[in-house]
Structure formats: structure tokens, C-alpha cells
Amino acid sequence: MSNKPNSGDVVKIITESEEFEGVLMPRPDILDEDVTVVKLDSGYNIGISNNKIKKIELVKKYTPKKTVKSKLKITKGLPNVTVLSTGGTISSKVDYRTGGVYADYTAEDFVEMMPELCNVANLKAKKIMSIMSEDMGPKEWIAVAKEVEKEINSGADGVVVSQGTDTLHFTSAALSFLLKDLSKPVVITAAQRSIDRGSSDAFMNLFCAITAAANFNAAEVMTCLHGTTNDDYCLLIRGTKVRKMHTSRRDAFRPINDMPLAKVYENGKIEVVNKNYKEKNNSKTKAADKFQEKTALIQIYPGMDPKIIDFYVEKGYKGIVLAATALGHVPTEKSSSNLLPNIKKAIEKGIPIVIASQTLYGRVHPLVYTNLRKLSIQLGCIFVEDMLPETAYIKLGWVLGNTSKASEVRELMQKNISGEITERSEDKSFLY
Amino acid sequence: MNYQKLGFKCGLEIHQQLEGLKLFCNCSTLNLRDSLPDIVFERRLRAVAGETGEIDLAAKHEMAKLKKYIYEGDSKDCCLVEMDEEPPHPINPDSVDTALQVALMLKAKIVDEIQIMRKTVVDGSNTTGFQRTALIAYNGVIETSKGHVRIPTICLEEEACQKIEEKEGHTKYRLDRLGIPLLEIATDIDIIDGEHAKETAEKLGMILRSTGKVKEVLEQ
Numbered sequence: 298m299s300n301k302p303n304s305g306d307v308v309k310i311i312t313e314s315e316e317f318e319g320v321l322m323p324r325p326d327i328l329d330e331d332v333t334v335v336k337l338d339s340g341y342n343i344g345i346s347n348n349k350i351k352k353i354e355l356v357k358k359y360t361p362k363k364t365v366k367s368k369l370k371i372t373k374g375l376p377n378v379t380v381l382s383t384g385g386t387i388s389s390k391v392d393y394r395t396g397g398v399y400a401d402y403t404a405e406d407f408v409e410m411m412p413e414l415c416n417v418a419n420l421k422a423k424k425i426m427s428i429m430s431e432d433m434g435p436k437e438w439i440a441v442a443k444e445v446e447k448e449i450n451s452g453a454d455g456v457v458v459s460q461g462t463d464t465l466h467f468t469s470a471a472l473s474f475l476l477k478d479l480s481k482p483v484v485i486t487a488a489q490r491s492i493d494r495g496s497s498d499a500f501m502n503l504f505c506a507i508t509a510a511a512n513f514n515a516a517e518v519m520t521c522l523h524g525t526t527n528d529d530y531c532l533l534i535r536g537t538k539v540r541k542m543h544t545s546r547r548d549a550f551r552p553i554n555d556m557p558l559a560k561v562y563e564n565g566k567i568e569v570v571n572k573n574y575k576e577k578n579n580s581k582t583k584a585a586d587k588f589q590e591k592t593a594l595i596q597i598y599p600g601m602d603p604k605i606i607d608f609y610v611e612k613g614y615k616g617i618v619l620a621a622t623a624l625g626h627v628p629t630e631k632s633s634s635n636l637l638p639n640i641k642k643a644i645e646k647g648i649p650i651v652i653a654s655q656t657l658y659g660r661v662h663p664l665v666y667t668n669l670r671k672l673s674i675q676l677g678c679i680f681v682e683d684m685l686p687e688t689a690y691i692k693l694g695w696v697l698g699n700t701s702k703a704s705e706v707r708e709l710m711q712k713n714i715s716g717e718i719t720e721r722s723e724d725k726s727f728l729y
Numbered sequence: 730m731n732y733q734k735l736g737f738k739c740g741l742e743i744h745q746q747l748e749g750l751k752l753f754c755n756c757s758t759l760n761l762r763d764s765l766p767d768i769v770f771e772r773r774l775r776a777v778a779g780e781t782g783e784i785d786l787a788a789k790h791e792m793a794k795l796k797k798y799i800y801e802g803d804s805k806d807c808c809l810v811e812m813d814e815e816p817p818h819p820i821n822p823d824s825v826d827t828a829l830q831v832a833l834m835l836k837a838k839i840v841d842e843i844q845i846m847r848k849t850v851v852d853g854s855n856t857t858g859f860q861r862t863a864l865i866a867y868n869g870v871i872e873t874s875k876g877h878v879r880i881p882t883i884c885l886e887e888e889a890c891q892k893i894e895e896k897e898g899h900t901k902y903r904l905d906r907l908g909i910p911l912l913e914i915a916t917d918i919d920i921i922d923g924e925h926a927k928e929t930a931e932k933l934g935m936i937l938r939s940t941g942k943v944k945e946v947l948e949q
Contacts, residue, residue, distance in 0.1 A: 332841060332842045334842075334844055336846075337864075339864075339882070340846075340848065341844075341862070341863075341864040341884070342844035342846045343842075343844060343864055344841050344844050346841040349841070410775065411775075493777055494847075494857060494858045495776065495777050495851075495857075495858025495859070496772065496813050496856060496857050496858040497775070500775050526770045526812060526814060527771050528773050529771065545815045545816060546815075547814060563773075
């Protein structure tokens with residue numbers, strides 16, 4: 298066994314004039330290597346310049362406490378809920394001694410943190426990957442869908458998926474399309490504050506997600522996170538109509554162009570807000586495994602270079618979603634930023650161009666302005682009502698995984714598959 | 730009174746609020762605790778392991794009660810950082826400057842790198858569930874007519890919420906005070922009698938006021 302001290306070990310640091318004894322703390326890779334950090338007996342951390350250190354002596358090696366996991370109790374009559382972890386802040390527990398980030402939560406860990414869960418469901422927990430959500434993509438969405446299918450078809454009454462918040466709305470949209478004939482609730486949850494702080498939103502989010510998976514009579518993919526800054530209720534929002542709308546607030550996830558399906562309170566009560574959902578049933582859920590990776594999402598802005606479209610076409614992309622301005626506009630006037638010829642070329646090559654709005658709220662319209670008619674009638678762009686641009690990107694990738702025939706792509710993109718298009722624009726849903 | 734015969738031991742721990750903006754955000758430090766609150770929200774805190782990796786048993790017991798904490802504040806001196814809805818901004822450089830000034834005046838050794846760490850707080854007086862605190866300097870000393878009084882630590886930390894009500898099932902706090910920079914000066918038990926304590930406190934107070942950066946009223 299090496300005698301070289303590692304993070305977590307108790308060490309004695311000897312400089313020319315002093316001695317410090319404490320726990321050697323980990324130092325993040327990004328910072329300068331020229332400082333050693335120790336946690337003193339008082340609990341305070343101190344940074345010591347390496348050029349002052351004469352010697353570091355190992356006093357005691359760190360042996361992590363063996364955690365005894367309590368046995369999970371199975372209660373007859375309680376619903377069975379599986380929690381699938383993929384990573385993210387909700388799974389990130391920092392061991393301050395070693396700097397290691399642990400993401401190995403088992404069902405026993407959840408029950409240890411929240412004993413009240415035992416009264417809600419019989420829990421099973423499975424870690425299916427360990428990834429920060431900004432690094433997820435089609436392969437991960439397909440893998441999650443496959444695991445959800447497996448659980449539902451082997452007796453789970455509901456499934457909870459936990460992941461990072463940043464791209465949670467991409468995952469929720471992906472699962473909404475990939476899971477065909479969904480028969481049980483699939484609830485995606487996450488946390489904005491890490492689970493190693495007493496104030497973490499993870500606890501209530503997980504409790505409400507498990508409650509919804511156990512007791513909400515909806516065969517839908519939905520997100521479950523705080524509805525307000527209070528620890529009072531979480532919102533269950535349809536997976537195709539949700540978006541992260543703040544970098545850091547607990548209540549960052551808002552329904553866009555739709556009302557939330559329900560509120561789940563911290564005492565377990567579920568209050569339906571929007572009855573427009575499919576109820577639980579006995580069909581066999583099937584997870585699709587095809588997604589066209591060469592699908593792009595482009596943000597439209599004034600003065601942009603239209604050649605960005607040519608770039609994707611040259612790279613062999615099969616479909617492009619434009620997050621256009623307001624009703625569906627793109628620059629057309631100045632020759633330096635007129636997108637029309639480039640869009641025309643792409644469509645002639647068989648590459649569908651889908652138009653959603655970067656305002657997020659509201660509905661695009663193919664006819665109201667001359668320039669919109671140029672895009673829709675003259676060129677044949679596909680306008681997708683009040684679909685979110687992120688949802689449109691996901692849906693296009695899924696559609697192109699199944700067909701490349703232009704007429705079929707158009708039909709599927711404009712057909713409401715999983716609530717991604719609403720028929721009526723309700724006043725109350727703006728800035729809900 | 731023969732203090733020596735009594736076995737008298739005394740040390741001082743002073744917390745001094747600093748002027749300027751808050752320690753980890755750009756809110757003012759007006760501490761408008763009597764104004765009508767326009768921010769109100771409630772939270773619960775859970776027992777978690779702090780930086781030592783262990784859950785304090787008292788904390789676990791306290792938190793198992795899942796008490797409700799109600800927070801009120803005036804939006805003039807309270808932002809998303811106090812609400813635990815935004816990560817802390819970089820530490821207020823003016824507060825650090827003042828702390829370093831005081832450390833030098835107390836002939837203390839300044840650390841090579843200031844490390845901000847989290848001290849678990851179990852009573853809800855910090856919305857995050859912990860207090861951000863940093864050791865600035867150590868091994869200082871102050872000269873008095875009755876010998877030196879050693880100053881083992883000088884720390885810079887954030888002030889906590891002000892408790893305004895405690896009832897069965899809930900505790901109410903004001904957010905305005907949360908995040909005000911606090912300079913904490915702790916002496917060793919070198920104080921030999923009542924007069925000495927007074928002299929030491931006065932000397933420390935004078936040093937703090939000489940920076941021109943401290944708040945006039947010492948908070949409890």
C-alpha cells in the first residue's frame with residue numbers, strides 16, 4: 298500500500314515556520330496546482346502555497362465508513378415503482394474528503410433519505426448511466442426508452458427517470474415519441490440544488506415523482522419538479538410541452554402553450570389541472586430504437602449568414618428545424634442574409650425544413666404575411682403550430698428515423714402524436 | 730474579586746457587520762427588516778452529511794421533524810441568492826479587503842489562499858442549509874495593559890436570517906440580514922479579569938472602526 302497521502306487522508310504539512318494537521322482536501326483540476334488545501338480540526342479549510350511546503354507526512358489513511366443499507370420493506374397492495382437514474386445534479390453527491398462525485402443511489406438510499414417513501418410505493422432503483430444531461434443525445438434517449446419499456450412490461454405500475462435538468466425537456470419529448478402505446482405513467486424528475494444540501498429540491502421532487510408514478514392515472518410522459526419557489530407542490534407537465542425557463546430556480550420548468558396536467562403536493566395529494574391525458578391501460582408498450590442523428594436545430598437571427606443551411610446540407614443532414622422569429626419569419630430582404638434560396642435548395646434535395654417559433658409561446662402561421670406565404674406555399678416549409686423548437690427537433694429526428702418520404706414527413710410532423718400540438722391557445726397558459 | 734483564585738477564564742468572540750454590499754451578491758446591506766415584506770416563501774430542510782461526511786445526530790433529529798420555515802424579505806435587499814435560487818456571486822472584494830486590513834492590524838498571518846467552505850446550519854436560519862465561511866488569518870495578537878491577548882482566528886462569513894417568530898410547526902425568518910458580511914474575531918482565553926475584557930473589547934472595536942468600513946451598530 299502506497300504511503301503517498303491522498304485526498305481524505307489525515308496529514309501533517311510542515312513548512313519552514315509552521316505545522317498544520319488536518320484532512321487533505323481534493324483540488325479541482327481547473328485550478329492552479331500550486332496550492333495544497335487542508336481541512337483543519339476547527340473545520341475551516343486553509344490553502345497553503347506549495348513553495349512553502351517542506352514535507353507532507355501521512356498521519357492516518359482514510360477508510361470510508363462501511364454503510365449498512367437497511368432492508369427495503371415490500372408492502373402488499375402498494376404500487377411498484379422503478380426509479381431509473383441517468384446522472385445529473387440529482388444524483389451527484391460529493392464526498393468532500395476525496396472530491397469524488399458519487400452517483401450510485403439505490404432504492405435503499407432513497408428510503409434512507411426519505412422514509413415516508415415506503416408508504417407510497419414498493420421501490421426498485423436502477424442506475425442506467427452516469428452522464429451530465431448536456432452530454433445526452435439520441436443514443437441515450439433510445440437507451441432510456443428501452444429500459445422504461447422493460448420495466449413497464451415486467452410489472453412496474455409507473456416509472457421515474459431522474460436526470461440532469463439542462464436537457465430534461467429534450468429527454469421528455471424524446472420519450473413521448475419513442476414510447477409507443479404507453480400504458481403507465483413515466484415521470485421525469487431532476488434537481489436544481491444538489492442532494493448533499495439540506496435545502497435541495499431533490500427530496501420533494503423525488504417524493505412527488507414517485508407519488509405520481511404510483512398514483513396518477515395517466516399513461517403519459519411528464520416532468521415533475523417544483524411549481525413554485527415554495528416547497529409546496531410540484532407540477533406534472535406533459536413531456537412535449539415543457540421547457541427549462543430559468544438557469545437556477547427550483548421552479549424553472551414551465552408548461553409552454555399548455556396547462557400543466559396536475560399538481561402533486563408534498564403531502565401526496567394529486568390535483569388534476571388539465572384533464573387532457575390518456576388514462577392507464579393494458580396495452581404493451583413498445584420502445585422505438587430509431588432516431589435520425591443528422592437532424593439540426595438552427596436559431597434564426599437578424600443579419601445571419603444563410604450559408605449555415607448549406608453547411609448542414611453538405612454534411613448530409615436529413616432534416617432541419619428553424620427556430621424562426623415570431624409567426625415563423627426568417628430574413629429575406631438583404632442579399633447578405635436572405636435565407637430563401639438556401640431553403641429552396643435544401644427542400645429540392647429532399648431535406649424537410651420545419652418552422653417553429655423562438656418566442657416559444659404562441660403559434661406560427663403559414664399565411665398571414667407575404668413572406669410567410671413564400672416559406673409555406675412557394676417553398677414548402679412545414680409549419681408546426683405551437684410546437685416548441687426543441688420538441689420539433691426531437692419529433693423530426695424521430696419521424697426521419699421512420700421515413701424519409703416528403704409527404705409522410707409532412708403529415709407526421711403536422712399530426713398531433715403526443716400532445717405536442719394544441720388545438721386551442723388558452724389565455725391562461727401564457728407565462729404560467 | 731480575586732479572579733486568579735476563582736480560576737477565571739475568558740475569551741471574546743466578536744461578530745462585526747461590514748458596510749457596502751452583501752458578501753455573495755449585489756444586494757444592499759440596509760437590513761430593512763421592518764418594512765412590509767414583498768417576498769414570502771416556505772421551505773423544509775432535510776438532514777444531510779456536511780463537509781465532514783457525517784450527519785450530526787442532533788441535526789438529524791431536528792430535521793426529522795420536517796419543520797416549516799417561512800422566509801420574508803424586502804426585494805430591495807433580497808435577491809435570488811438569498812432565496813437559494815441562484816448560485817453565489819464571487820466573494821465581495823471590498824469585504825475581503827477590509828478583512829485583510831484588520832488581519833494586518835492584528836498582526837495575524839494571512840492564509841496563502843482563502844478557502845470558502847460550508848458550515849451546516851440546522852435551524853433554517855440560512856436558506857441554503859449552510860453558512861458560507863472562510864478563514865482569512867490566524868495567530869494574531871492584540872496588546873493590552875494586562876499583557877497580550879492572542880487571536881487564533883479571523884474569519885469572513887455571511888450573516889444569517891433574523892428570527893421573527895417561532896411557533897409549534899413553523900419558524901419565521903427575515904431575509905434582509907442574510908448575506909451581510911460578518912467579520913468574526915476570536916480571542917484565546919487570555920483575558921484575566923472583567924476590566925481586561927472591557928479593555929480588549931474596546932481596543933478591538935477601535936481597530937474595526939478605524940477601517941471606516943464597519944456598520945455602526947453591533948448586532949447580537
